[in-house]
Amino acid sequence: MRVSFCQGLLTGAIALNLLILYYVSRAQQQMMEKRRNPGRGSRKAALPASGLGGGIGGLVGVGVGIIGAGGVGGEGNSRGPRVTVLLREFENFENYVGDVARSFLHQRPELPFLAVSDTPPYPPLSLPEGARLLVLSPSPEQPPQAHRPEFHVQTEFVLLVPDGVELEQGRAVERLIRELEGEGGGPVRLVAAPVLARSAVQCLHLRVSLREWTATYNPAASGSSGSVCTALQGDAVILIRSEDLFNLSVPLGRPLLPSLFIQTSLHGWKVKLLESPCFSTSHQPLFSSAHNQWKADSHLKEATSRLMRNFGLKRLLLADGKEQWHGCGKETARCFGTVRDDTPEYLYLERWTPPCCLRALRETTKYVINILESSGVRYWLEGGSLLGAARHQDIIPWDYDVDLGIYLEDVPNCDYLKNLDSGSLVDSNGYVWERAVEGDFYRVQYSEANHLHVDLWPFYLRNGVMTKDTWMEHKQDVEFPEHFLQPLVPMPFAGVTAYGPNNHRAFLELKFGEGVIENPQYPNPAKKRLDRSRL
Numbered sequence: 186m187r188v189s190f191c192q193g194l195l196t197g198a199i200a201l202n203l204l205i206l207y208y209v210s211r212a213q214q215q216m217m218e219k220r221r222n223p224g225r226g227s228r229k230a231a232l233p234a235s236g237l238g239g240g241i242g243g244l245v246g247v248g249v250g251i252i253g254a255g256g257v258g259g260e261g262n263s264r265g266p267r268v269t270v271l272l273r274e275f276e277n278f279e280n281y282v283g284d285v286a287r288s289f290l291h292q293r294p295e296l297p298f299l300a301v302s303d304t305p306p307y308p309p310l311s312l313p314e315g316a317r318l319l320v321l322s323p324s325p326e327q328p329p330q331a332h333r334p335e336f337h338v339q340t341e342f343v344l345l346v347p348d349g350v351e352l353e354q355g356r357a358v359e360r361l362i363r364e365l366e367g368e369g370g371g372p373v374r375l376v377a378a379p380v381l382a383r384s385a386v387q388c389l390h391l392r393v394s395l396r397e398w399t400a401t402y403n404p405a406a407s408g409s410s411g412s413v414c415t416a417l418q419g420d421a422v423i424l425i426r427s428e429d430l431f432n433l434s435v436p437l438g439r440p441l442l443p444s445l446f447i448q449t450s451l452h453g454w455k456v457k458l459l460e461s462p463c464f465s466t467s468h469q470p471l472f473s474s475a476h477n478q479w480k481a482d483s484h485l486k487e488a489t490s491r492l493m494r495n496f497g498l499k500r501l502l503l504a505d506g507k508e509q510w511h512g513c514g515k516e517t518a519r520c521f522g523t524v525r526d527d528t529p530e531y532l533y534l535e536r537w538t539p540p541c542c543l544r545a546l547r548e549t550t551k552y553v554i555n556i557l558e559s560s561g562v563r564y565w566l567e568g569g570s571l572l573g574a575a576r577h578q579d580i581i582p583w584d585y586d587v588d589l590g591i592y593l594e595d596v597p598n599c600d601y602l603k604n605l606d607s608g609s610l611v612d613s614n615g616y617v618w619e620r621a622v623e624g625d626f627y628r629v630q631y632s633e634a635n636h637l638h639v640d641l642w643p644f645y646l647r648n649g650v651m652t653k654d655t656w657m658e659h660k661q662d663v664e665f666p667e668h669f670l671q672p673l674v675p676m677p678f679a680g681v682t683a684y685g686p687n688n689h690r691a692f693l694e695l696k697f698g699e700g701v702i703e704n705p706q707y708p709n710p711a712k713k714r715l716d717r718s719r720l
Contacts, residue, residue: 285349301318
């Protein structure tokens with residue numbers, strides 16, 4: 186059979202592609218084999234030293250070679266070291282990074298030691314031979330892997346150490362390795378040892394709910410062979426497999442322990458806190474002056490806020506019962522933008538209303554209800570707010586405003602409402618009262634900056650039916666008989682006692698349909714449906 190020129194050309198192209206595919210596959214297999222067996226051969230450091238002596242963002246200092254004997258994990262182990270010592274948390278203005286490196290390298294000179302900083306430290310660190318600095322901030326003249334820590338750790342394990350710690354017994358590292366290997370492939374993926382003469386390390390149970398933007402810490406009970414929990418508080422040395430560490434989205438975020446344990450708890454991993462070995466420190470306190478301690482505390486607060494913003498956590502419930510808020514407030518904008526199609530942006534992220542926004546809505550609701558009652562304005566819970574009261578005695582967890590119906594004839598009784606023919610009024614407590622631009626109703630905003638609000642819908646009686654002049658394109662926005670309001674009845678809602686219709690089930694089913702209380706759904710299922718299996 187005669188082969189044409191085009192057929193021959195096509196055959197050659199296919200053969201060339203297969204050859205290229207073969208070599209690419211071989212190269213990938215070799216890279217995976219090297220990563221599984223990082224110590225084999227005469228391998229050098231992953232990347233050449235660079236950075237403050239060769240470009241911002243790289244490694245500074247002398248690269249650590251691989252020693253063929255005496256590595257951690259057994260005498261005479263020809264694979265080289267199994268652990269990289271990594272120091273992430275330190276302050277530029279006062280630190281003991283050099284002392285920590287010298288302590289570890291004196292006891293175990295074969296261990297790679299890596300100090301990691303977001304930006305080039307100033308003053309520069311004084312590191313001993315065998316220790317390196319990795320700067321995470323990118324630099325335009327360097328390849329991307331120069332700033333990624335996973336390319337600079339070639340060992341099976343990483344030992345995370347705090348600033349100022351000392352290694353007095355070289356075998357302590359081996360003890361941690363044995364403990365972690367003894368856990369097999371179970372949920373314990375980290376082991377930790379306390380640092381003496383520092384803040385006592387505490388084992389905690391951490392529950393992270395991304396849907397509710399909240400992390401909750403609770404004390405954990407101790408066991409006879411060490412405590413197993415999901416988070417630690419205090420100073421500790423932590424061992425983790427390199428593969429696990431670099432499978433986290435943010436392996437070396439700051440503050441390190443909150444960043445680490447928020448991510449590991451979401452993976453279902455646990456940490457085992459051992460009673461021994463213990464690591465020591467000769468630097469107590471860590472900072473030599475009250476001013477430097479204040480600077481460190483300020484940096485910690487800033488770093489914590491930045492981390493929580495990046496992780497989408499607005500509220501921390503601490504083990505001592507205190508709360509930390511990292512969301513919106515009276516002086517800041519709310520956490521979400523303009524709502525379109527009755528579906529706030531956070532629902533598309535599989536999240537519910539941020540807790541700081543719910544807090545602001547509760548405060549505004551309590552404030553508005555107090556003024557309406559003291560002014561003699563009859564009101565009742567309307568729409569989704571009444572539905573929230575019936576289901577949760579609170580705002581629906583994914584709702585973004587509060588609706589109250591009011592009698593139009595009572596509006597002149599309230600000084601804040603009767604003069605709102607146009608414009609707005611900021612009262613002495615910072616709340617903004619205004620006539621809504623969308624129609625003939627009123628709106629009370631949390632503040633000028635934060636537009637979380639309570640809407641007041643004026644109804645009037647016509648032929649025994651409550652009606653109004655502005656109707657929105659909502660299923661529940663319908664007229665209803667006045668007998669639902671005769672009388673109004675108290676209902677717990679959002680931390681206060683509010684008033685609602687006297688037969689709230691019938692009222693809600695008139696507006697939303699039968700079974701609405703027992704069958705929750707997002708406001709616009711055509712855009713986003715609630716997965717009830719996750720409730």
